[in-house]
Amino acid sequence: MNLTLKIWKQSGPKEKGKFVTYTLKxxxxxxxxxxxxxxxxxxxxxxxxxxxxxxxxxxxxICGTCSLYINxxxxxxxxxxxxxxxxxxxxxxxxxxxxEPWRAKPFPVVKDLIVDRSAFDKIIQEGGYISxxxxxxxxxxxxxxxxxNAELSMDAAACIGCGACVAACKNASAMLFVSAKVAHLxxxxxxxxxxxxxxxxxxxxxxxxxxxxxxxxxxxEAECPKLISRSNIARMNREFMCAKVS
Amino acid sequence: xxxxxxxxPTGPLAGKWTRYKDHQNLxxxxxxxxxxxxxxxxxxxxxxxxxxxxxxxxxVKIFCYQDSPRRAHxxxxxxxxxxxxxxxxxxxxxxxxxxxxxxxxDYRARESNVYRLAEVSNNIIDQCVAQGVPFARExxxxxxxxxxxxxxxxxxxxxxxxTGQQLLLGAxxxxxxxxxxxxxxxxxxxxxxxxxxxxxxxxxxxxxxxxTGKLERHFGHAVVFATGGYGNVxxxxxxxxxSNVSACWQVFKKGAYFANPCFTQIHPTCIPVHGDxxxxxxxxxxxxxxxxxxxxxxxxxxxxxxxxxxxKAKDIKEEDRDYYLERRYPAYGNLVPRDVASRAxxxxxxxxxxxxxxxLAVFLDFEASIKRLGKQVIEERYGNLFQMYEKIVDExxxxxxxxxxxxxxxxxxxxxxxYELMTTIPxxxxxxxxxxxxxxANRLGASALMQGLADGYFVLPYxxxxxxxxxxxxxxxxTSKPEFEEAEKSVRDRIEKLMAxxxxxxxxxxxxxxxxxMWEYVGMARxxxxxxxxxxxxxxxxxxxWKDVRIPGLAxxxxxxxxxxxxxxxxxxxxxxxxxxxxxxxxxCGGHFREEYQTDEGECLRNDQDYMYVAAWEYLKxxxxxxxxxxxxxxxxxxxxxxxx
Numbered sequence: 001m002n003l004t005l006k007i008w009k010q011s012g013p014k015e016k017g018k019f020v021t022y023t024l025k026x027x028x029x030x031x032x033x034x035x036x037x038x039x040x041x042x043x044x045x046x047x048x049x050x051x052x053x054x055x056x057x058x059x060x061x062i063c064g065t066c067s068l069y070i071n072x073x074x075x076x077x078x079x080x081x082x083x084x085x086x087x088x089x090x091x092x093x094x095x096x097x098x099x100e101p102w103r104a105k106p107f108p109v110v111k112d113l114i115v116d117r118s119a120f121d122k123i124i125q126e127g128g129y130i131s132x133x134x135x136x137x138x139x140x141x142x143x144x145x146x147x148x149n150a151e152l153s154m155d156a157a158a159c160i161g162c163g164a165c166v167a168a169c170k171n172a173s174a175m176l177f178v179s180a181k182v183a184h185l186x187x188x189x190x191x192x193x194x195x196x197x198x199x200x201x202x203x204x205x206x207x208x209x210x211x212x213x214x215x216x217x218x219x220x221e222a223e224c225p226k227l228i229s230r231s232n233i234a235r236m237n238r239e240f241m242c243a244k245v246s
Numbered sequence: 247x248x249x250x251x252x253x254x255p256t257g258p259l260a261g262k263w264t265r266y267k268d269h270q271n272l273x274x275x276x277x278x279x280x281x282x283x284x285x286x287x288x289x290x291x292x293x294x295x296x297x298x299x300x301x302x303x304x305x306v307k308i309f310c311y312q313d314s315p316r317r318a319h320x321x322x323x324x325x326x327x328x329x330x331x332x333x334x335x336x337x338x339x340x341x342x343x344x345x346x347x348x349x350x351x352d353y354r355a356r357e358s359n360v361y362r363l364a365e366v367s368n369n370i371i372d373q374c375v376a377q378g379v380p381f382a383r384e385x386x387x388x389x390x391x392x393x394x395x396x397x398x399x400x401x402x403x404x405x406x407x408x409t410g411q412q413l414l415l416g417a418x419x420x421x422x423x424x425x426x427x428x429x430x431x432x433x434x435x436x437x438x439x440x441x442x443x444x445x446x447x448x449x450x451x452x453x454x455x456x457x458t459g460k461l462e463r464h465f466g467h468a469v470v471f472a473t474g475g476y477g478n479v480x481x482x483x484x485x486x487x488x489s490n491v492s493a494c495w496q497v498f499k500k501g502a503y504f505a506n507p508c509f510t511q512i513h514p515t516c517i518p519v520h521g522d523x524x525x526x527x528x529x530x531x532x533x534x535x536x537x538x539x540x541x542x543x544x545x546x547x548x549x550x551x552x553x554x555x556x557x558k559a560k561d562i563k564e565e566d567r568d569y570y571l572e573r574r575y576p577a578y579g580n581l582v583p584r585d586v587a588s589r590a591x592x593x594x595x596x597x598x599x600x601x602x603x604x605x606l607a608v609f610l611d612f613e614a615s616i617k618r619l620g621k622q623v624i625e626e627r628y629g630n631l632f633q634m635y636e637k638i639v640d641e642x643x644x645x646x647x648x649x650x651x652x653x654x655x656x657x658x659x660x661x662x663x664x665y666e667l668m669t670t671i672p673x674x675x676x677x678x679x680x681x682x683x684x685x686x687a688n689r690l691g692a693s694a695l696m697q698g699l700a701d702g703y704f705v706l707p708y709x710x711x712x713x714x715x716x717x718x719x720x721x722x723x724x725t726s727k728p729e730f731e732e733a734e735k736s737v738r739d740r741i742e743k744l745m746a747x748x749x750x751x752x753x754x755x756x757x758x759x760x761x762x763x764m765w766e767y768v769g770m771a772r773x774x775x776x777x778x779x780x781x782x783x784x785x786x787x788x789x790x791x792w793k794d795v796r797i798p799g800l801a802x803x804x805x806x807x808x809x810x811x812x813x814x815x816x817x818x819x820x821x822x823x824x825x826x827x828x829x830x831x832x833x834x835c836g837g838h839f840r841e842e843y844q845t846d847e848g849e850c851l852r853n854d855q856d857y858m859y860v861a862a863w864e865y866l867k868x869x870x871x872x873x874x875x876x877x878x879x880x881x882x883x884x885x886x887x888x889x890x891x
Contacts, residue, residue: 028521030640035523038754045752045807050798053806055313057486059526061634062411063317078637085637110457111804118434121314125426129419130378134298134703137369137376141333144387145380154380154405157412161316184380191378 001027001093005040007052008100013108013116019098029089033076034059034066036088053112061085061225064160067167068113069100074164074223082162082225102163104172106210117163119209120177126205127198128181130191149187156183158226165220165228171212176220178206179236180228186239196243203240250503250862250874253664254358259882260341263362266665267708271715278303281714282722284451284466286438286493288315290410290695291678292472293417294702300424302707304714307464308421308430309453311437311488311809316418319474319486320698323410324531324631326394326402327374327695329367334391338399340364345883347693350396350583351658351686352836352852353885354509356860356878358665359683366704367696371403373703377416381405394691395532396583396890402692407531407631413695417702436462437809438493439737441469441500441674444729448674452733456809459802461734463725467717468673468710471497472702475657475679477510479817479824480769481761483654484516484529490813491820494661494680502669503862503874505662505682507820508828511689511837512770513655514540514587517638518607522758527653528638530610531631532691535580537615537624538648540587542599542608544568552601559601559609559647570594578890585688585837585850586890588652592770593848595651602649611647652770656694658685658837659827662862662876666709667701673713677701682860687836741801744811749794753810756791760784760814760821768825773841777829781822785869788818823863823871830873833857854885 003024010017041051057065066083070076076086106119165176185191221230255262285296288310296308332338344364382390391400405412424430435456442450450465476491477483515530543549551557572579661676678698767780799805833853834843843851860876
């Protein structure tokens with residue numbers, strides 16, 4: 001298939017960016033989206049032009065490194081996949097594809113399509129864990145977890161921290177990301193001990209690094225490649241309210 | 247020349263680790279604060295080590311090339327983690343886990359290290375549960391287990407098909423806690439370039455800030471590598487795109503030995519190759535072999551028709567299917583170890599029974615399990631894997647069997663380490679896949695996660711103190727010392743040399759060419775003539791690389807092509823050593839299969855008389871390596887032929 005690509009190019013965080021148009025010919029529909037960009041870059045390098053910088057690593061949908069806002073949707077037109085698992089068969093011959101970086105104030109552009117998501121790490125550092133030192137653990141089966149709770153906890157823990165939820169949200173809210181961690185740990189008995197402190201600290205940092213708030217449009221859930229449920233946000237709000245009033 | 251002393255404690259096997267811990271040197275809390283440790287890599291080994299060392303009170307600096315420590319490729323491990331808990335009451339024990347691991351590794355691993363691994367395996371599960379890793383549970387709330395290749399018991403703990411992700415997030419959580427407390431400092435988007443050695447000891451690294459392109463100097467009283475494996479030397483593998491051998495290769499050139507590089511693991515269940523634009527291969531977890539049955543058509547005509555897309559798998563009658571693993575290995579069936587399953591698939595495809603467009607695929611069929619257990623159970627167990635398969639291949643695996651083929655997955659070889667995980671450079675340690683120590687010639691499924699976390703949580707935090715206790719008098723060093731100066735200069739020279747080539751071909755071009763050579767001659771089956779040819783071709787390709795590679799952009803800025811170029815340059819040297827090691831090892835064992843050495847039934851023919859040793863290579867100069875041998879002595883285990891029938 002033949003394609004026209006309009007790609008955001010920006011040489012640094014402080015520089016002015018712009019769209020650059022490229023054309024590509026004879027792309028196989030079985031090619032992944034990132035392999036399509038590999039082909040583009042190979043052609044640019046061979047022509048002596050600068051390739052397009054984009055983040056990627058595992059290419060199997062789990063590391064959360066790849067991003068890309070494709071035709072107005074984080075991770076593109078297919079549901080429940082990351083960009084690296086998106087395949088060109090989801091596009092048509094002759095399509096024009098617009099490719100942008102995540103757009104959110106707490107995710108400044110590093111170069112072209114690469115953004116800095118360390119704001120997520122900062123939120124986790126506030127309490128996205130259970131405070132247990134190595135060696136201080138009890139026998140594993142001394143902590144029993146009901147199967148339904150374990151399943152719900154795992155549903156939330158499946159978050160890959162890619163930032164699509166933030167990119168999808170008109171408020172650049174990180175509520176889905178933060179609530180997934182709050183729910184993952186809060187649903188487990190071993191995570192209850194610090195639950196109140198955890199939610200307060202994580203929400204405070206979420207606000208401090210500049211993420212917006214949730215106004216219940218649920219674009220985050222619709223675009224999440226791992227199908228993290230918005231019900232986690234409700235759970236977090238409840239935890240937060242309880243923590244604040246108790 | 248460094249002495250190859252594994253420093254294995256004396257006395258009976260089962261008491262070695264306890265005795266070691268009883269008598270090792272420790273560092274007191276006030277002195278810990280004065281000692282700096284550099285950790286490179288944030289996967290299971292690196293993150294768990296950094297967190298544990300931070301908790302103990304050391305000053306830790308941790309480096310990763312990714313944007314966040316949570317991205318390290320441990321995250322992609324799917325199936326599970328082994329431990330000898332014996333929760334299912336099916337006869338498991340520390341000894342049995344130890345025995346299975348040694349046997350699975352085809353008697354080429356160090357007995358004492360493997361026993362210790364089995365010993366601490368249960369602590370890992372305790373630790374991970376305490377951290378909130380959401381392992382699968384029974385209805386009563388206790389932990390659930392499943393079986394994996396190479397074992398007759400169910401000892402694998404799992405979190406759906408995302409066990410690596412959940413374990414890594416646990417370790418990342420522990421690391422994040424220390425980052426907040428300030429005991430650990432994170433350097434993300436930084437790549438280690440060179441080790442700084444002062445008076446024979448590892449004292450720091452030169453790192454490149456991948457955002458600015460600037461070179462930085464970092465001091466440490468000790469340096470820990472948890473930099474993963476070298477599977478990407480084959481270009482196409484299940485590794486992440488950024489996984490590389492460079493850190494290990496740089497220290498190899500500075501005097502650390504590289505052990506058993508030819509022990510590479512080809513995983514049997516991956517999605518087959520489909521085009522030359524392909525950038526990586528996707529693994530389908532080994533856990534699928536619990537409920538999936540592997541087969542090819544019994545008749546070549548059916549295979550031929552399937553290749554031409556004239557029939558579907560379902561059109562082939564039950565009696566016309568050859569469940570070749572169940573036929574050849576009735577005791578283990580579809581759960582034979584990875585090397586055995588991979589070779590068996592290759593054998594069928596080479597004989598003309600392969601299916602799919604290319605004929606390089608076999609079926610992995612869930613029809614029987616769906617009938618027996620219902621679609622819902624299969625979905626609960628493998629839902630995410632089935633979804634991943636469907637997205638990539640565009641075919642529904644609930645209706646049509648999956649098509650799979652072996653692909654490069656894991657490397658058992660790595661930097662040589664002693665019992666304390668120290669390399670031949672004092673003060674330099676290697677953990678996890680980066681070292682060679684625990685898996686011999688073949689790793690069993692669900693053992694990589696176990697080893698990464700064992701090394702990081704429970705081994706290194708002890709053994710490194712035995713060294714650091716002697717370093718408490720060493721003050722933090724100024725990084726303007728000539729050794730730092732020189733190391734930085736050598737990095738700068740190398741980058742300048744790369745940028746100055748200004749040739750006509752992209753880095754990827756060379757990487758793909760290297761991958762073709764490696765897969766053809768150093769892949770699943772190797773022989774003397776092919777290996778010699780590979781060495782010749784790699785040398786020629788390396789020369790061409792340094793004449794004709796084109797790296798756009800500048801060195802002093804973010805430049806992903808330059809990053810790749812540095813890694814490929816190292817792979818172009820490393821591939822040669824891999825082939826040389828395979829050529830030296832005139833036997834077949836585990837993942838290393840030499841066609842000249844096989845039984846009448848096509849199984850591995852080991853040569854214990856001449857090759858029961860660890861091949862530890864020393865770097866002399868480019869293309870010249872010196873072999874050192876660490877003999878393997880089995881005191882506890884009777885060495886046998888590895889039979890899974």
